[in-house]
Amino acid sequence: MLSEFELIRRYFDRPARSALLGVGDDAALVKPAPGMALAVSTDMLLEGRHFVVGAEPRALGHKALAVNASDMAAMGATPRWATLALALPQPDEPWLAAFTAGLYALAERYEVDLVGGDTTRGTLTIAITILGEVPAGHALLRSGARAEDDIWVSGELGGAALALAHRQGRVKLGQNDAAQAARRLDEPEPRVALGERPRGIASSPIDIPGGFAGDLPRVLERSSVGAQVQYASLPRPAALAAFAEPQLEAECVLSGGDDYELLFTAAPDKRAALAVLGAELGIALTRVGTIRAGEALLELLDAAGRVMPRTAGFDHFRA
């Protein structure tokens, strides 16, 4: 059986490109460029909680890094270095080969170095800490939303939740729609380019792991403002709208997490600049509502302008 030392050497010891020192010593050494602050964030994925037993390892490797890169995007930071704490039941080589292939493919694309970690036997658990760079004083904080700002969302909401509903047998999607939704759930694309670029245009971005109705209120609380959002304007997959099941649709669009799109606010005079940015990056950016002075509450309006009942986001201790 593969020893811990050999396992690390074979699968995790890759030359670091931008770190001063990577895997192999007691600690890695990294140095942000002059004028840059380090952004640091950790996200973990647990078997049975974030993914099912037997989940495809390549997608897991991708997703573990993607959800962390998404946090960098939401700070306006560029992801640079990562460490991986991995517990696995046994040193399963095909699993490790596929897992690291998924992880390294994404790391390569965003030029993130895996610079260290820890490996132990246990229930499959994947915890990544990511470090990114952001110009000091220019991180995009959740406290940046101002009254009368527009509220924007990238891409579409609800695709990952729709894939989950399909997998659980609650809905039946056609083959193409199922494949498309599955990609949203298993291999989300972190909005890294979008996170870096709106510095100076947008403020208070946040990624949406807990669903729109769960995560927007975090911005509202930090910014001490309210929001009014037109439910019909929230971008959603065509397959979801085609079901004509309003309950399921609202659940996926409002509470469905795991899409890793970005939600952000911007002053109304930035609309043209954001249209240019969206076109340049090839990412749909949709204006969905307005920040309002007052209590930190999200008011959702239906197509007739009536206030809709409140929907909760995902909470690990309540689910």
Ligand code: ADP
């Ligand atoms: P230590 O005794 O200092 O904990 P380890 O034997 O656990 O060292 O790890 C040896 C080297 O391999 C260290 O540089 C560590 O950061 C790295 N490493 C261990 N596990 C991983 C992993 N899963 N991914 C990346 N690097 C790892």
Ligand code: MG
């Ligand atoms: Mg160790």
